[in-house]
Amino acid sequence: MRHLLSTADLSRDDALRVLDVSEDMADVATRQVKKLPTLRGTTVVNLFYEDSTRTRISFEAAAKRLSADVINFAAKGSSVSKGESLKDTAQTLAAMGADGIVIRHPSSGAPRVLADSGWVEAGIVNAGDGTHEHPTQALLDAFTMRRRVHGAASRGRDLDGLEVMIVGDILHSRVARSNAWLLRTLGARVTVVAPPTLLPVDLSRLGVAVRYDLDDAIREVRPDVVMMLRIQQERMNEAFFPNAREYAGSWGLGAARFASLPPETIVMHPGPMNRGLEISDEAADSPRSTVRDQVANGVAVRMAVLYLTLAGDREDSL
Amino acid sequence: MTTTHLIRAAETVDGTRTDVLVRDGVVVELGPGLSSAGASVVDADGLLLLPGLVDLHTHLREPGGEGSETVLSGSRAAAAGGYTAVNAMANSSPVADTAGVVEQVQALGDRAGYVTVRPIGAVSQGLAGTHLSEIGAMARSRAAVRVFSDDGHCVSDPLLMRRALEYVKGFGGVLAQHAQEPRLTVGAQMNEGALSAELGLGGWPAVAEESIIARDVLLADHVGARLHVCHVSTAGSVEVIRWAKSRGIDVTAEVTPHHLLLTEELVASYDSRYKVNPPLRRQEDVDALRAALADGTVDIVATDHAPHTSEAKCCEWDAAANGMVGLESALSVVHRTMVDTGLLGWADVARVMSIAPAAIGQVAGHGRPLAVGEPAELTLYDRDVTRTFATEHLAGKSRNSPYLGLELPGRVQATFHHGYATVLDGEVVDAPTVARAAETVAARAVLAAGEPASADAEGATSR
Numbered sequence: 015m016r017h018l019l020s021t022a023d024l025s026r027d028d029a030l031r032v033l034d035v036s037e038d039m040a041d042v043a044t045r046q047v048k049k050l051p052t053l054r055g056t057t058v059v060n061l062f063y064e065d066s067t068r069t070r071i072s073f074e075a076a077a078k079r080l081s082a083d084v085i086n087f088a089a090k091g092s093s094v095s096k097g098e099s100l101k102d103t104a105q106t107l108a109a110m111g112a113d114g115i116v117i118r119h120p121s122s123g124a125p126r127v128l129a130d131s132g133w134v135e136a137g138i139v140n141a142g143d144g145t146h147e148h149p150t151q152a153l154l155d156a157f158t159m160r161r162r163v164h165g166a167a168s169r170g171r172d173l174d175g176l177e178v179m180i181v182g183d184i185l186h187s188r189v190a191r192s193n194a195w196l197l198r199t200l201g202a203r204v205t206v207v208a209p210p211t212l213l214p215v216d217l218s219r220l221g222v223a224v225r226y227d228l229d230d231a232i233r234e235v236r237p238d239v240v241m242m243l244r245i246q247q248e249r250m251n252e253a254f255f256p257n258a259r260e261y262a263g264s265w266g267l268g269a270a271r272f273a274s275l276p277p278e279t280i281v282m283h284p285g286p287m288n289r290g291l292e293i294s295d296e297a298a299d300s301p302r303s304t305v306r307d308q309v310a311n312g313v314a315v316r317m318a319v320l321y322l323t324l325a326g327d328r329e330d331s332l
Numbered sequence: 333m334t335t336t337h338l339i340r341a342a343e344t345v346d347g348t349r350t351d352v353l354v355r356d357g358v359v360v361e362l363g364p365g366l367s368s369a370g371a372s373v374v375d376a377d378g379l380l381l382l383p384g385l386v387d388l389h390t391h392l393r394e395p396g397g398e399g400s401e402t403v404l405s406g407s408r409a410a411a412a413g414g415y416t417a418v419n420a421m422a423n424s425s426p427v428a429d430t431a432g433v434v435e436q437v438q439a440l441g442d443r444a445g446y447v448t449v450r451p452i453g454a455v456s457q458g459l460a461g462t463h464l465s466e467i468g469a470m471a472r473s474r475a476a477v478r479v480f481s482d483d484g485h486c487v488s489d490p491l492l493m494r495r496a497l498e499y500v501k502g503f504g505g506v507l508a509q510h511a512q513e514p515r516l517t518v519g520a521q522m523n524e525g526a527l528s529a530e531l532g533l534g535g536w537p538a539v540a541e542e543s544i545i546a547r548d549v550l551l552a553d554h555v556g557a558r559l560h561v562c563h564v565s566t567a568g569s570v571e572v573i574r575w576a577k578s579r580g581i582d583v584t585a586e587v588t589p590h591h592l593l594l595t596e597e598l599v600a601s602y603d604s605r606y607k608v609n610p611p612l613r614r615q616e617d618v619d620a621l622r623a624a625l626a627d628g629t630v631d632i633v634a635t636d637h638a639p640h641t642s643e644a645k646c647c648e649w650d651a652a653a654n655g656m657v658g659l660e661s662a663l664s665v666v667h668r669t670m671v672d673t674g675l676l677g678w679a680d681v682a683r684v685m686s687i688a689p690a691a692i693g694q695v696a697g698h699g700r701p702l703a704v705g706e707p708a709e710l711t712l713y714d715r716d717v718t719r720t721f722a723t724e725h726l727a728g729k730s731r732n733s734p735y736l737g738l739e740l741p742g743r744v745q746a747t748f749h750h751g752y753a754t755v756l757d758g759e760v761v762d763a764p765t766v767a768r769a770a771e772t773v774a775a776r777a778v779l780a781a782g783e784p785a786s787a788d789a790e791g792a793t794s795r
Binding site: 022099100101119121122123124126127130143144145146147188191214215216217218219220 | 521524525526527528529530531532533534535537601602603643646647648649650651
C-alpha cells in the first residue's frame with residue numbers, strides 16, 4: 015500500500031491484511047526484545063500541525079519498534095496563520111530524504127493534497143485530518159473489537175453482524191467517519207447516537223443508522239460495542255447543546271445507563287476522556303472498558319501500517 | 333492601425349448573413365457584398381456575430397491585488413472571452429468606496445482600452461457592513477457609478493440593507509447583493525449535504541443564500557427599490573426569485589458559468605481550483621439554474637471572474653482562497669450548458685450575456701442591436717470548433733480555472749471594442765496597439781464634445 019489516507023478506500027481484504035499484520039506486531043510486544051529490524055535505514059517524519067501527544071508517541075513507538083529513524087516535526091500554526099506553507103514543508107522533508115510522513119493536520123483533506131501534490135515521494139499516513147478521518151484510530155478500534163470478540167482466533171476474521179453504537183459529536187469527529195466506513199467494510203452494523211445539532215444534516219454517505227435518544231437506542235439495538243466520543247468544551251459555547259449537565263444526562267454513559275447495557279457489551283473511547291461528561295468512572299474503569307487495550311493496540315496497528323506503507327511493495331495500493 | 337473594418341459574411345443571431353462595415357467606432361453599413369475599399373477585411377464566413385459581451389460581475393483586483401490581476405490583464409482576459417464591457421467589483425484594497433478609487437479604476441480601464449470598465453461602488457465603508465459608503469459621491473463622480481455591491485460580503489444587517497436600497501434608488505442605481513447569511517456560514521467550506529459530511533468540510537447551507545434573498549426581495553418591495561442578486565446558486569433561490577417576480581417585485585438575478593456546469597462532486601479531490609463562494613452545488617441545483625436561465629427567472633450570466641495567485645490556491649483546502657477565473661471560458665460554457673442542450677438559442681445568449689447585463693448595469697453603448705449608427709461593440713464566435721481548455725487560452729494573470737483539461741465547444745475569433753479589434757484571428761491584440769487605438773477614440777470624443785475639460789480623456793491621463 016502506497017499511502018493510508020482514508021478507511022473509505024480500504025477493501026475488506028486490505029483491512030483484514032492490516033489487522034492480521036497487526037496481530038504479528040502485537041506479538042512482538044510480548045517478546046523480551048520488543049524490536050524488529052524491518053525499517054532500519056528508513057526515515058519516518060511525524061509532521062504534526064496540531065498538538066496530539068498521544069497519537070504522536072504512539073506512532074513514534076511504532077516506528078522505533080520497527081527500527082526506523084524518527085523525526086518529530088511540530089509544525090504548529092499552519093500556513094493559514096503563520097510560517098511555512100504545506101508545500102514548502104513537504105519539499106523540505108523530501109529534500110531531507112523522508113521515506114514516510116505521518117501527518118496530523120487541522121485541515122480536512124490535507125493528507126490527500128500532500129499525496130496528490132507531487133511535492134514529495136514519501137508514503138503518507140493520515141494521523142487525523144480536520145473533521146475528516148483518523149484511519150489508524152479506526153483500525154485500532156476494529157482490532158480491539160476483533161480481539162474481544164474472537165480472542166486468540168482473530169486472524170482472518172471480520173466483524174460480521176457486530177452491532178456498534180457510536181455516541182457523541184459525530185459532526186466534528188474524524189474518529190466516527192473512519193470507523194463508520196471501516197466497520198461497514200468489515201461487516202459490522204453501525205448506529206450513531208447524538209443530539210441532532212451534533213450530526214451532519216445528511217448522513218447518507220456514511221452508511222450508518224441514526225438515533226437521537228440513547229436509552230431507546232440501547233434498549234432496541236442491544237449493542238455489542240458502545241463507543242463514546244470526546245465532547246469538546248467549546249461546543250457548548252457554540253450552542254450545540256445547552257450545558258454539560260444536560261449533555262451528560264442525555265448522551266453520557268453514566269453509571270445507571272452503563273448498568274442498562276447488555277452484560278457483554280464493551281465500552282470504548284478513543285481518549286482523552288472527559289470523565290463525568292461523556293463517560294463515568296463506572297464505565298471507564300470497568301473490565302468491559304477497552305480504553306487501555308486501545309492504547310496498547312494502537313502501537314501494534316501503527317507498526318502494521320508503517321510496515322505496509324514503507325516496507326512492502328508500495329506500488330500495490332490499498 | 334486602421335479604424336475601418338469590413339466583417340465579411342458573418343451570421344447574425346437570427347440566422348441571416350451579412351457584411352458589417354465599421355468606421356470610427358460605429359456600424360456604418362450592413363448588408364451583403366459591401367465594398368472593402370479602405371477597410372481591413374475580417375473573414376467571418378460561418379462565424380456568429382454577437383453584440384460585445386457585458387459582464388456584470390468581474391474582479392479586476394486593482395488596486396491592491398495586482399499579483400493576481402490588474403485592470404489591464406483582466407481587460408485582456410475579458411476581450412479574449414468576447415467581452416467589451418466589465419463591471420469591476422468593489423473589493424479591492426483600498427475598497428472602491430470613494431469617488432477617488434472608482435475614478436481611478438475607470439481611468440485605468442480607459443487607458444488599457446480593451447473593454448469598457450465600469451466600477452462598482454461598495455455599499456458600506458470598507459465592506460464592513462456598518463456604515464454606508466459615499467454612494468452619492470461615487471454616483472456623481474466621473475465614473476458615474478450605478479451598481480453598488482459589497483460582493484465578497486453580504487450586506488447582512490437588515491436595516492443597513494433597507495437604507496442602502498432606499499438611498500441607491502435616489503440615483504436610479506441598483507444594489508447587487510451577495511446573498512450569504514454570515515452566521516449560518518461560519519467556517520463554511522463547501523455545499524452542506526451528504527458530501528460535506530463525508531469529506532468533513534464545513535457546510536455552506538443553501539438556506540443561508542435563500543433566506544437572505546427572501547428577506548431582500550421583501551425589503552425591495554417594501555421600499556420600492558431595485559435589487560440584483562449576485563451568483564444565484566441553489567434551486568431554492570430560483571424558487572424565491574420566481575415568486576418575487578410573479579409578485580411584480582423589481583428584482584434581477586445572475587448565474588455564473590461554473591454554477592451552470594460544475595457540481596460539488598469535484599470537491600472530493602480537495603483540489604482547491606474547485607473552491608468558490610457560493611460553493612459548487614448539487615446536480616439538482618445545476619438543473620434548476622439552467623431551467624431558470626432558460627425561462628427568464630434568472631436574467632443574466634455573470635462570470636464572477638475571481639483571479640488568485642498560485643500561492644493562494646496551492647495549499648490545503650480550507651486555507652485556499654475562494655474563486656475561479658471565468659472571463660475567457662464563459663461563452664464556451666454557456667454554449668455547452670445552454671445552447672447544446674437546446675435550452676437557449678443564440679439570440680437568447682446575446683440577451684443574457686450582453687443586452688440584459690448592459691441594461692441592469694446601465695452600461696451605455698453596449699448590448700445594442702445590430703444597426704447602422706450603433707456603437708461597434710461586436711464579438712465573432714466560431715461555434716464549430718472544440719478545444720481542450722488549457723492555460724494557453726487564459727489571457728489574464730491567474731491560472732485558477734476549473735476548466736483546464738475539459739473539452740469546451742467554440743472559441744472567440746475576434747472582438748471589436750469602440751470599432752477597433754481587441755482580439756483578431758483568435759489572438760488578443762497586443763497592449764500598445766490597443767492603447768493607441770483607445771487614445772485615438774478618446775481624442776475623437778474630445779473633439780466631438782468640443783469641450784475638453786469635461787471629456788473622459790482627462791480621466792485617461794496619468795494620475
